[in-house]
Amino acid sequence: MIESLFIISAFGMAIAGMVGLSLTKERHFRLALPLSTANTGRQRALFWGSWLLLLLSALPSILGWGSGSGLTGWFAVLTVAALFPVVLLSYAPQWLSGLGWTGLALGLVALAAATVSRLTFLP
Amino acid sequence: MKEGFRQSMAWLHTWAGLILGWVLFFMFVTGTAGYFDTEIDRWMQPELPVAQHDTPAVDVAAMGVSLLREEAPGAARWVIAMPIDRNDPYPRRFWQGADTESGAIAANGNERFDASSGEPFSARATGGGQHLYRMHWRLHYLPRSLSDWLIGLATMFMLVAITSGIIIHKKIFKDFFTFRPGKGQRSWLDAHNVLSVLALPFHVMITYSGLIFMAFAYMPLVIAATYGTGPEARQTMIQEVFSLPVVERSGEPASLTALGPLIDTAEERWGPGVLRHVDIHHPGDRNAYIILRASHAQGPVRSGEELHFDGVSGELIDTIPAITSAPNAAWTVLLGLHEGLFAGPVLRWLYFLSGILGTGMVGTGLVLWTVKRRQQAERRASGSHRGLVLVERLNPGMVAGLLTAVAAYFWANRLLPVEFAQREAWEVHSMFLTWFMLLILSVARPPARSWPEQFALAAVAFALLPVLNLFTSDRHLGRSLPAGDWPLAGFDLTVLGLGLVCAWVSYRLVVRQRSKLKHRRNVTTPTPGRASGAESSS
Structure with a gap:
């Protein structure tokens, strides 16, 4: 159960990271957020924030699967997460930023929940 | 050197890709199924009880x-x-x-x-998921010495195709998330790139470790140099390597x-x-x-x-x-990653999905090969050469036909009588006979028809498997779901899902074909001639 929460968290963070990264590309940004204008400073923050999230998603992967399987799982999580912006950009770009925020929220909430329960149930 | 490095790599990528692409497609399909080998075993022997993991x-x-x-x-x-x-x-x-x-x-x-x-x-005699899985490195009907080399060549070319593919992909980061549907060759290339790049860690790992698996078969001289060539040599080597x-x-x-x-x-x-x-x-x-x-x-x-x-x-x-040693660790980790025996349910599904992405990468690569050449042939207006037409006509049977053939393997498992002699062998014969007949059908039909037809066949063959299970065993979805018998229920639901995906592909192909025809008619009515049609699609 706790393991599943960590894995969900890894997916959430990785999806948020991949969505963020896709929005740093101007073409994708215009598709997904046609009403907003890209501002260089914000784009740069988005770029580094997304990379940070992608790297951070390794942590819940390892906590959920264990060290060896966790690294294997992390690569798979990144692959699956990257499919989301690819598909949404082609078929429903208006959902992209919403998915990013949902992923971020889910990732952080699941990570917090999993960490709290692990600390509570630690023998 | 007349051409640049990138162009020569492009040439290598294309030819290496096609020649062994069909072998690789077969390897990816059967290997991906292999990630659920024991679950397939269970489905193919529905008489057996649920797994007995809890016995001390x-x-x-x-x-x-x-x-x-x-x-x-x-x-x-x-x-x-x-x-x-x-x-x-x-x-x-x-x-x-x-x-x-x-x-x-x-x-x-x-x-x-x-x-x-x-x-x-x-329980009934069957090759099960194990046999299906074994085909991805052993092929079938071929002597071991030949299949080892064919598989090795295909794997080596895959490594070459991946490496040269990364080099010729000019905008690997810029186009990381880019897929533009409905644009002909552009879309196929996008799909091929996305499938390759997103699952690149998996592709590299699976290819490289695949070679390592057979290292002793491909590099016998390494053993010969240390252990000699006598009949004892190999035994001594195995003794020492595997202690x-x-x-x-x-x-x-x-x-x-x-x-x-x-x-x-x-x-x-x-x-x-x-x-x-x-x-x-x-x-x-x-x-x-x-x-x-x-x-x-x-x-x-x-x-x-x-x-x-x-x-x-x-x-x-x-x-x-x-x-026991660092080389031993590298060896076991590579093989372990390839086989994924350690993977629990979530990771196993991720492995399966990565396998599907790899299958898609090879499949789109095969399609791309013909799409690109077709455009060049039409532009040159010199007509299409025979090799291209043959590949175009074979591809639907090679790609979608193989999927139907795998389904036929499962159908044979249930339809061959239990007392049938050499059941196991005939399950496999059914698979290859089906594939062979679909290839003939594929060559006989124009590709534009053949693709949706072949995918429709695959859709029916997969989607009806749960129904077949309902009539030929008492472990159908109505029983396996309430009992929580996940290997059985999972198999039925997965093939149903695969059937739906194939049906969707077939439907999309029909729709696209229709709109293309309409488009062509609209374009060609005012100005007859091919050139306008070719221009509008490029």
Whole structure:
């Protein structure tokens, strides 16, 4: 159960990271957020924030699967997460930023929940 | 050099890709199915009970030994394999070098047994998921020496295709998330790039480790240089590389020690459900030697610790760590990652999905090959050359036809009578006969028709498998879902899903074909001639 929460968290963070990264590309940004204008400073923050999230998603992967399987799982999580912006950009770009925020929220909430329960149930 | 590095790489990528692309597609399809090999086994033998993971190791070992005493007296080796995870649903006993004169039923044997009753299972004969999985490295109908080299060449070319593919992909980061549907060649290239780049870690790992698997077959000289070429050389090498213990039979009888305390020692050390093999060398001899082996599926390291005991006194003699040297570690990790035996449900699905992405990468690569050449041929207006037409006509049967053929393998499992002689062989024959007939059909039809037809066939063949299961077993979805029998339910739901995906692909192809025809008619009516049509699509 706790393991599943960590894995969900890894997916959430990785999806948020991949969505963020896709929005740093101007073409994708215009598709997904046609009403907003890209501002260089914000784009740069988005770029580094997304990379940070992608790297951070390794942590819940390892906590959920264990060290060896966790690294294997992390690569798979990144692959699956990257499919989301690819598909949404082609078929429903208006959902992209919403998915990013949902992923971020889910990732952080699941990570917090999993960490709290692990600390509570630690023998 | 007239052409640049990138152009020459493009040439290499294209030709290496096509020639071995069909072999690779076959390898990816059957290999991906292999990630669910034991689940497929269960579906193909629906008579068998649910997996027996919860039986205590002590009981399984006791049952195994009592069976082996009956069946295989005087054997050089008895092995009892525990049903610890999805890789082994039932216990298994295995023996070598038994004495048929003193009552053994066979010199060698390998049988599953029921953990509680000890009875052998009676179920239909089938190649199961194991055979399907084996085809991805062994192919079929070919001698081992030939298939090894064909597989090796295909894998090597895959490595070449990946490397050259990365080099010719100019905007790997800029186009990381880019897929533009409905744009002909552009879309196929996007799809090919996305499938390749997103699952690149998997593709590189699976290809490289695939080569490592067969290293000894491809590089015999490495062994020859160190160990010589005599008949003993290979044995010595295997002995040293895999550090098998060498024990000789003494000829003096002595009774085997009780296994219970040994297993307790192992479980204290490893925890429950980790003991995988009880491997008894020379049972009943004074030199009896017992090896308890830990699971090799605890992580990507495909190797487990071993405890070596004296088989008579029960004394712990030696502990062999899971990893004995750095090269040994690299070897076991690569093989472990390739096979993914350690993967639990979520990770196993991710492996399966990565396999599908790889299948898609090879499939889109094959389509791209023809799409690109077709455009060039139309632009040159010199007509299409014969090779291109043949590849165009073969591709639907090679790609979608193989999917139907795999489904036919499952259909044959249920439709061939249980008492049918050589059932296992005919399951596979059915698969290849189906594929062969679909290839003929594919060549006979124009590609624009053939693609949607072949995918529609695959859709029907997969989606109706749960219905077939309903009529030919009592482990259909109505039973397996309420019982929580996930291997069976999962199989039915997965093939249903695959059927729906194939149906969707077929539908999309029909829709696109129609709109293309309409488009062409609209364009060609005012200005007749091909050139306008070709321009509008590029």
